[in-house]
Amino acid sequence: MHLKSKDIISAADLSKPEVELILERSEMMLENLRKGRPSDALRGKILATLFFEPSTRTRLSFESAMNRLGGSVLGFSGTEGTSVTKGETLRDTAKNIENYCDCIAMRNPVEGSARLVADSVDVPVINGGDGANQHPTQALLDLVTIDAEKGIGKNLKVALCGDLKYGRTAHSLIYFLAMFGIEVCYVSPEQLTMPGWISEDIEKRYGSKPGHHSSLEDVISWADILYVTRIQRERFADPNEYNKVAGSYSVDRRLLEKAKNDMMILHPLPRVDEIKPEVDDTPYARYFEQSFYGVSLRMALLQLLMGGKK
Amino acid sequence: MKDGLKITMINQGTVIDHLPPGSALDITNLMNLDTNEPVIIAMNVESTKQGRKDMIKVEKKLLSKGETDRISLLAPGATINIIENGSVSGKRHVKPPGELKGTALCPNEKCVTNTEDCPTRFLMRNGKYKCYFCERSYAVEEVRLC
Numbered sequence: 001m002h003l004k005s006k007d008i009i010s011a012a013d014l015s016k017p018e019v020e021l022i023l024e025r026s027e028m029m030l031e032n033l034r035k036g037r038p039s040d041a042l043r044g045k046i047l048a049t050l051f052f053e054p055s056t057r058t059r060l061s062f063e064s065a066m067n068r069l070g071g072s073v074l075g076f077s078g079t080e081g082t083s084v085t086k087g088e089t090l091r092d093t094a095k096n097i098e099n100y101c102d103c104i105a106m107r108n109p110v111e112g113s114a115r116l117v118a119d120s121v122d123v124p125v126i127n128g129g130d131g132a133n134q135h136p137t138q139a140l141l142d143l144v145t146i147d148a149e150k151g152i153g154k155n156l157k158v159a160l161c162g163d164l165k166y167g168r169t170a171h172s173l174i175y176f177l178a179m180f181g182i183e184v185c186y187v188s189p190e191q192l193t194m195p196g197w198i199s200e201d202i203e204k205r206y207g208s209k210p211g212h213h214s215s216l217e218d219v220i221s222w223a224d225i226l227y228v229t230r231i232q233r234e235r236f237a238d239p240n241e242y243n244k245v246a247g248s249y250s251v252d253r254r255l256l257e258k259a260k261n262d263m264m265i266l267h268p269l270p271r272v273d274e275i276k277p278e279v280d281d282t283p284y285a286r287y288f289e290q291s292f293y294g295v296s297l298r299m300a301l302l303q304l305l306m307g308g309k310k
Numbered sequence: 311m312k313d314g315l316k317i318t319m320i321n322q323g324t325v326i327d328h329l330p331p332g333s334a335l336d337i338t339n340l341m342n343l344d345t346n347e348p349v350i351i352a353m354n355v356e357s358t359k360q361g362r363k364d365m366i367k368v369e370k371k372l373l374s375k376g377e378t379d380r381i382s383l384l385a386p387g388a389t390i391n392i393i394e395n396g397s398v399s400g401k402r403h404v405k406p407p408g409e410l411k412g413t414a415l416c417p418n419e420k421c422v423t424n425t426e427d428c429p430t431r432f433l434m435r436n437g438k439y440k441c442y443f444c445e446r447s448y449a450v451e452e453v454r455l456c
Contacts, residue, residue, distance in 0.1 A: 010445060090426055112422035112443025131420055133444055197440070197447035204436055 003304040007118040008126045010134045011175035012201065019143070019176060025300035026144050026293075033068070033296055040070035045306050048101035049075030050093070051128070052084070052108040057269060057291050058128045058138065062105045065298035071306075074100060091120045098123045102306050124305040132166040132235050138268050139172035141297040143180075145290045146225060149264060152180045159219040160210070161187040161249055162229035162274060164194040166236075169268040170229055171198055178208035185219055186212045189245045192231065216249055220258045226251065226284075228267045228274050252276040256284055266290050317352045323369040325391040325398075326381065328357065333385055334364035340380040340455070343368065379413050380455055382406050406450045408434045414453040416441045430456070 001017055008014075014022075032039060047066040051059050055077065063073045076082050084093060090113055097104065098121040106114055107128040114127035114134075129135040146152055158177055164170045164186055174194065177184050186194050193212060202208045213219055220226070228251060236242035250273060251265060267275060267287040279285050329337060334351045343349055350367040357363035373381070373390060381388060382404040392400035412429040421444035423430045431442035438447040 012445065090422070091428070110422045110425050111418060111420045112441065112445070113426075115443045116422045116426060116428055130422075131444075195446070197438070197445070200436060200447070 002307075003301075004307040005124050006305060007114075007124055008136050008301060008305070009114050009118055010127070011136045011139055011172035012134075014136070014175075016179050019140070019179065022140060022297070022300055022304065023144060023147055025304055026140075026297045027148075029299040029303070030144075030148070030293070030296035033299075038070075039068065039299075041303050042066065042069040042071035042306055045071040045103070046101040047071060047073050047075075047302065048097050048104045049073060049077070049128075050097065050104060050106040050108075051075065051077045052079055052106070052113075053129075054078070055107050055128065057294060058107065058135075059105075061291070061294040062126075062128065062298050062302075064295050065302055068295070069299055069303060071302070075105075091116060094121050094125075103302065126301065126305070129168055132168055132171075134172050135168040135268075136172045137294075137298060137301065138169045139176055140301070141294040142169070142173050142227070142266060142268070142290065143176045144293045144297045145266060145286065146182075148293065149286060149289070150224065152182065155183070156224045157183045157185075157222055158225045158227055159185050159187050159213075159216075159223040160194075160227050160229075161216060161219075163192045163231045163235070163245075164188045164229070165192040166232055167229040170194070170227075173227065174198060174202055174208075174210075175205075178202040178206040181206070181208075184208065184210040185222070186210050187214070187216055187219055187249070188212070189214060189248050191241070191245055192248075216251070216255060217258075220255055220263075221260065223263055224260065226259075226263060226265045228265060228271070230267075230270065230272055230274060247273055249274050250276060251279055253278050253282065256282060259284060317355070317365065317367070318350055319396060320348070320350070320367045320369045320393055321396050323347075323367065323371050323393050324373055325393060326366040326368075326373075326385075327363070327389040327391060328359060329364035329366070329385045329388050330360075331362040331364055334366055337364075337381055337384055338366060340384070341368070341371075341373070341377050344371065347371065375407075376413055378404060379407050379410060383410075383414065383450065383453060383455060386450065406434065406439075410439065410453070413456055414439070415456055416444060416446075417448055417452055417454065418444050418446050420444070421446070 094117040105126040111131040111133040114130045118125040264286045265284045348369040352365040388404040410432040432439035440447045
């Protein structure tokens with residue numbers, strides 16, 4: 001099995017053997033990183049990063065990963081200075097840029113945009129977030145973090161908390177958790193529950209049927225992992241609807257008194273107020289380590305997709 | 311007099327039967343009809359199966375796949391009869407197709423098919439239409455025709 005030239009658009013597209021291959025390769029990359037072993041696996045290859053909406057970790061970790069593999073990066077962050085401001089279509093932009101690169105990593109606020117680009121170009125495309133739809137590489141690095149810190153497949157219990165309706169990270173991660181038989185429960189306000197089409201799909205595929213809670217208090221002593229997401233102001237068409245749910249959850253030291261000793265808190269970041277800074281210094285907080293795993297995971301993906309040597 | 315006897319027979323062409331009452335005009339609008347050939351529309355006629363029904367008879371026409379797909383969305387359960395030499399030579403029940411390409415709009419206004427010049431595509435999954443692009447699923451009756 002190989003992933004050469006495969007597009008990474010949605011968690012739903014990946015099989016368990018493919019995910020296992022990515023985890024295995026990511027572990028190898030992590031070891032190389034930790035030992036400071038240089039690599040030129042992708043020397044001569046070029047990654048284009050097309051970020052039509054803001055990104056800190058995803059774009060920079062893709063760039064870091066490519067540089068660490070000896071490759072080069074070109075691209076843009078924000079559309080200012082590109083022909084998009086002249087009205088160029090997404091498809092035309094992508095079809096031009098594929099002439100300059102060997103792989104495209106992109107983020108766009110429009111749902112399905114990465115699929116459209118992938119169908120329009122011959123180079124592999126990696127979805128770094130398409131609106132409220134999917135963010136598969138974030139979910140893969142979450143899985144890498146869980147595997148490295150806890151080991152997957154050990155009767156883990158994960159509470160997915162926050163904006164599950166618009167949270168693309170949660171939409172991707174739930175597929176991988178269900179794929180590995182990890183027990184999940186949802187914690188969200190009623191208005192922000194996991195979309196029915198995703199819940200139905202994971203039940204059909206993996207037999208997974210997460211329960212729903214509206215209070216963190218209900219699950220804090222149950223969870224091995226608390227995965228917290230931001231309630232995203234930018235996804236709400238109506239600011240009043242956002243105001244109704246903003247600040248629904250706050251993880252603080254008082255809440256953590258009821259947690260298991262080895263429970264860990266993950267967050268795709270950025271956070272606003274859903275995890276208090278006082279939590280950062282506790283052993284529960286692993287969200288900064290989590291972003292570290294993003295580099296090795298993306299090194300693994302880039303190497304697998306562009307077919308460079310190990 | 312029975313309703314059936316009021317409706318003229320056709321010699322060659324297609325009869326679309328068992329349409330929901332009141333749907334015939336909408337369905338006629340979906341079809342590419344040759345205005346030089348007879349089209350017979352019957353509305354609210356008696357039906358032993360469904361009480362009342364609409365029916366369309368079109369002389370010298372066979373439906374394209376696109377037309378059949380569109381009819382299946384507006385009138386799932388309709389019957390299409392192929393008429394040759396005044397007799398029924400083929401009959402099939404319309405059901406929502408496994409894939410819709412360019413025939414329906416995605417109800418998700420944030421879907422790329424609603425912002426870019428890009429043909430829509432839906433795949434039937436678990437009895438619902440899943441948008442190939444934005445991945446949302448919709449009941450058959452939620453999908454709007456292009």
